[in-house]
Amino acid sequence: MNLYNLNKSHLKEIKSQSFKLEKDIQQLVEANLQMLFGLDFVKTEFQLNGLRIDTLAFDSQSDAFVIIEYKKGKSFSVVDQGYSYLSLLLNNKADFILEYQEQTGKMLKKQEVDWSQSRVLFVAPQFTTYQKQSIEFKDLPFELWEIKKYENDLIMLNLHKSSSQVSVNTISNQDERVEQVSKEIKVYTEEDHLAKASEVTKELYFDLKERITALDEVEVNPVKQYIGFKIGKKVFCDLEIQKKQLRVRINLKKGTLEDYKILFRDVSEIGHWGLGDYEAVVTPETDLDYLMSLVKQSYNVYGS
Numbered sequence: 152m153n154l155y156n157l158n159k160s161h162l163k164e165i166k167s168q169s170f171k172l173e174k175d176i177q178q179l180v181e182a183n184l185q186m187l188f189g190l191d192f193v194k195t196e197f198q199l200n201g202l203r204i205d206t207l208a209f210d211s212q213s214d215a216f217v218i219i220e221y222k223k224g225k226s227f228s229v230v231d232q233g234y235s236y237l238s239l240l241l242n243n244k245a246d247f248i249l250e251y252q253e254q255t256g257k258m259l260k261k262q263e264v265d266w267s268q269s270r271v272l273f274v275a276p277q278f279t280t281y282q283k284q285s286i287e288f289k290d291l292p293f294e295l296w297e298i299k300k301y302e303n304d305l306i307m308l309n310l311h312k313s314s315s316q317v318s319v320n321t322i323s324n325q326d327e328r329v330e331q332v333s334k335e336i337k338v339y340t341e342e343d344h345l346a347k348a349s350e351v352t353k354e355l356y357f358d359l360k361e362r363i364t365a366l367d368e369v370e371v372n373p374v375k376q377y378i379g380f381k382i383g384k385k386v387f388c389d390l391e392i393q394k395k396q397l398r399v400r401i402n403l404k405k406g407t408l409e410d411y412k413i414l415f416r417d418v419s420e421i422g423h424w425g426l427g428d429y430e431a432v433v434t435p436e437t438d439l440d441y442l443m444s445l446v447k448q449s450y451n452v453y454g455s
Contacts, residue, residue, distance in 0.1 A: 156303075192206070
């Protein structure tokens with residue numbers, strides 16, 4: 152990707168620069184983990200059973216561990232390393248829990264972790280065509296992030312996204328690691344949530360989704376219990392699809408939502424999926440224009 156600086160009507164190319172060491176990439180990411188990926192830092196250079204994890208992180212939005220691996224060269228297998236790391240995680244859950252508690256000082260119970268949403272991020276200046284093609288499946292829990300450095304201290308981070316609808320489970324002759332990971336870890340899609348919905352609910356979902364994604368830079372993020380909508384790295388609202396209705400949650404704290412029609416109820420002291428303290432049941436009779444005015448309040452908080 153070419154970057155340019157615009158001065159009135161004149162463009163000047165911003166030249167790329169290389170990272171000298173793989174460690175330089177790691178230190179940059181770890182120092183800015185929340186901003187870049189919305190993750191909480193746990194441990195650098197975590198070693199267990201002969202394997203070394205460059206960065207161990209935790210996703211507080213999905214309650215799952217995230218493993219980050221940095222590469223400066225191109226000669227490595229994304230799939231082999233990814234499955235090795237996830238197999239290590241699934242076979243040593245207690246060790247990861249203990250490391251989290253020791254490093255953060257926070258209590259974390261095994262049942263509080265959603266192991267099914269564990270994933271591995273690979274961060275490198277460039278990936279080969281073969282590496283990108285190797286993860287062309289809809290349900291691989293691996294992400295390829297290209298990081299570029301430019302003059303004037305500019306950094307660009309770009310996610311390689313797969314458009315494939317093929318499942319990795321269609322591959323024959325899988326080794327034990329792949330089978331184990333496939334049983335315990337799942338990459339969720341919109342289709343997983345819509346499968347249980349009535350046609351009326353599906354239509355309602357797509358109507359509301361279209362309105363939400365019409366806001367600038369919104370990303371759709373399906374997870375286990377709901378479909379989140381992100382601005383930057385933060386979920387500002389989420390939809391839980393049920394058979395005959397939708398549940399919509401707004402990620403704002405109690406007392407901060409201006410809702411004069413009282414469409415949303417306070418769920419701050421009630422067990423619920425998703426984020427935030429406000430939840431509403433949405434049916435075809437719901438005033439979606441008014442609902443969107445409330446969603447935008449959260450969007451403006453996280454997008455500012």
